[in-house]
Structure formats: structure tokens, C-alpha cells
Amino acid sequence: MFKCSRCGNKDPRYIGYKNEQPYCRRCIIFSGSGAKENDGKTYQSKLELHYELSSEQTEASNRILSAIRNGRDVLINAVCGAGKTELVFAVIKEALIKGRQVGFAIPRRDVVIEIHKRLKNVFPRNKIIAVYGGNNEELQGEVVVLTSHQLYRYESYFDLLIMDETDAFPFHGNPVLEAMFKRSCRGNYVMMSATLTETQIKKFASSGGEIISLDRRYHGYPLPVPDVILLLGILKHFFLIRKLRSFLAENKPVFVFAPTIDKCEDLSVFVTKWVRGGTYVHSKRLDRQEVIKDFRKGKYKYLVTTAVLERGVTVKNLQVVVFECDHEIYSASSLIQIAGRVGRKKDAPQGEVIFLSDRKTRAMEEAIYHIRAKNKSMPNVL
Numbered sequence: 001m002f003k004c005s006r007c008g009n010k011d012p013r014y015i016g017y018k019n020e021q022p023y024c025r026r027c028i029i030f031s032g033s034g035a036k037e038n039d040g041k042t043y044q045s046k047l048e049l050h051y052e053l054s055s056e057q058t059e060a061s062n063r064i065l066s067a068i069r070n071g072r073d074v075l076i077n078a079v080c081g082a083g084k085t086e087l088v089f090a091v092i093k094e095a096l097i098k099g100r101q102v103g104f105a106i107p108r109r110d111v112v113i114e115i116h117k118r119l120k121n122v123f124p125r126n127k128i129i130a131v132y133g134g135n136n137e138e139l140q141g142e143v144v145v146l147t148s149h150q151l152y153r154y155e156s157y158f159d160l161l162i163m164d165e166t167d168a169f170p171f172h173g174n175p176v177l178e179a180m181f182k183r184s185c186r187g188n189y190v191m192m193s194a195t196l197t198e199t200q201i202k203k204f205a206s207s208g209g210e211i212i213s214l215d216r217r218y219h220g221y222p223l224p225v226p227d228v229i230l231l232l233g234i235l236k237h238f239f240l241i242r243k244l245r246s247f248l249a250e251n252k253p254v255f256v257f258a259p260t261i262d263k264c265e266d267l268s269v270f271v272t273k274w275v276r277g278g279t280y281v282h283s284k285r286l287d288r289q290e291v292i293k294d295f296r297k298g299k300y301k302y303l304v305t306t307a308v309l310e311r312g313v314t315v316k317n318l319q320v321v322v323f324e325c326d327h328e329i330y331s332a333s334s335l336i337q338i339a340g341r342v343g344r345k346k347d348a349p350q351g352e353v354i355f356l357s358d359r360k361t362r363a364m365e366e367a368i369y370h371i372r373a374k375n376k377s378m379p380n381v382l
């Protein structure tokens, strides 16, 4: 019987035939050149980190090191802003010194670009490359930061594979991508997420891996609990304008989340008429990296955005409004992620998260319940 060597599929419904040769229809889109073994290893590494890890981060980082040394996989369950990325710096450094091949996979391209930049800064002596759709000429580096879609190029390749945001679309519940992940890892992996389900945790525990939970933000402050503002129709627009003005008067940058691309553009047209200094971003806006850069520099004071900025982007003193929060696109876990954008910096650890909506949905209630529960479980809140 035919079994796909790329994704492991053997379901006859997804097997096609060409010239009487079977091929897999499930992963046919994943074709392109594969990466050759990297022979440019330096067997050295310098970790340049200009700030200290918290005691929780240091402890977690040490546990990851010892688990990987003992050949065990690791699952990190950490709240947004717990500083997950820093937790793997030490284990990456050790792998580089041993000449091991390191991969860092993330479902979203925007986050790949962010992490690539960060890793280049902290490991200045090593070759760190980014691989994603439209940027895949060079496939070999000492650390390959890539979208999960690009994993198919790396068969049995990584001695240490880190996967962030495993719960994010499009990785979550996608058997082809999950199979590609396992196929490209020949050593051990570290999976990270902020919104794991009980089932995912139990499944991993039964496979003998190491589970590390980090319920506290690295700066010790609690997660901001969203305020729910219920207003009908156009009243939401006027509330938003008043709120934006008061945030901007205090020099606070703002993300306004809108549920769809069309609504994002419409809302941006409306709001920018009343409040200057804003623009919009969504996945179809091609210069969005530029826009985000300009926003960081302060050229824009607020951004109307879709879920494209739900993860990965850290902005000091950011405030967040979720417009039409009752829209079906918002699940509890995406609302938790969005709320987690706020208060990520040590010198600005708090801020406002506003769910602006016609009505209260189950997802909103669950998100708030989850955030409150996490805050309660945190020891020594400042």
C-alpha cells in the first residue's frame, strides 16, 4: 500500500494516480527544493542578552536544558508575556556549540520575521536565516527560523526544533503540518504555547515529555483583565473615538482590532476622520512591515488591525480595543492572545484592554475567566 513519505498519509481518498504512479494529494502543495545538510557550522556561540532573566525564567530555562540533555521533548505552557522566547536561548546556545542543527518554526510569517531579528541580535556570531514563502532561496543556516509550511524542505534535519504558537492557525489541527513537524525533527523538540487545552497537556504528559508551566509574567505584574463595554450600533464608534483621544492625550499607542479586512478598512476610514495619526494593517496590506516600523517609531499613534497583529508584536505601553468583540471570528483563545499584547514591558507593565461589543459572548466570558484564573494562580503579585 502507498504511504506518503512526506506527510504519512495512507488514506486512499487523498491518493491520486499519474502515469499509474501514486502520489499524495494531501501535501501536493508542498513541493520545492529541500535543504542540504549544513556544513558551515561554527561550533561556537555567544549569547548577547542585555537584560537579566527573572528567577522563574531562569528556572524554566534550566529545566529545558536538562530535559533536552536527557533526550526528552519539552512542552512550555506559558501566559502571554511570560517571556517564552528567552526561555530557549540557553538550549539554542548549547546546541550551536555542539554543532547541532537548530530550527525555530512558527505558523505565521510576521512572527518569523520578528523572531529572526531577535535571534540575530542575541547570537551575533552564528548564521541565523529566515525561511518563508517568497523568501526561500537560502535554506542553510545554523539556526533556521521558518514558517511551519516550510518544514517540508527539511527532512529529518533538526537536532533541536522549537515550535512556537502551536495553537495558532494554520498549524493547529492540521494533520499535514503536524506530520511535517515530526518528520523534520530528528532530535528533540520544544513546543510553546500560551493557550493549551487540557487534552493537549494530558496527551503530551502521557508521552513522557517534560511540561513546564509559567503562570507569571516575567515582570511579576498580573495580566490585564479586559473591560467589557456594551453599546449598540454607532454608539460603539463614538465611544471608540472618545477613548482613542484620551489614550493619545496620554501618549499611549493603541491597537484597535476589527474582525475582518473589510471592517478594518471601513473603521479606519471612519476613525481617521475624527482622530488623526492612525492607519490600518491587515494581511493583504503589502507594506505592513513598514507600517509597523513607523508605528514603533511613533509616526502613527494608533493602528486599526485585523488578527494579523494578534501575536508576536510587542509595543511598549500599548492599549487595546477589540471592536465588535462579539464577532464569531473571536474565540476565547484569540481574545486571550489579544489581551496579552498589553503590559508586556517591564517599565510599562499594565494597560487597558477593552472589549467593545453589542453583547457579551461565551468567548468573551471564557477569556476573562481564564485571565482571572491565571492571575489568581500567580504567586507574589506585585
Ligand SMILES: [Zn+2]
Pocket: 004, 005, 006, 007, 008, 009, 024, 025, 026, 027, 028
Ligand atoms: Zn503527503
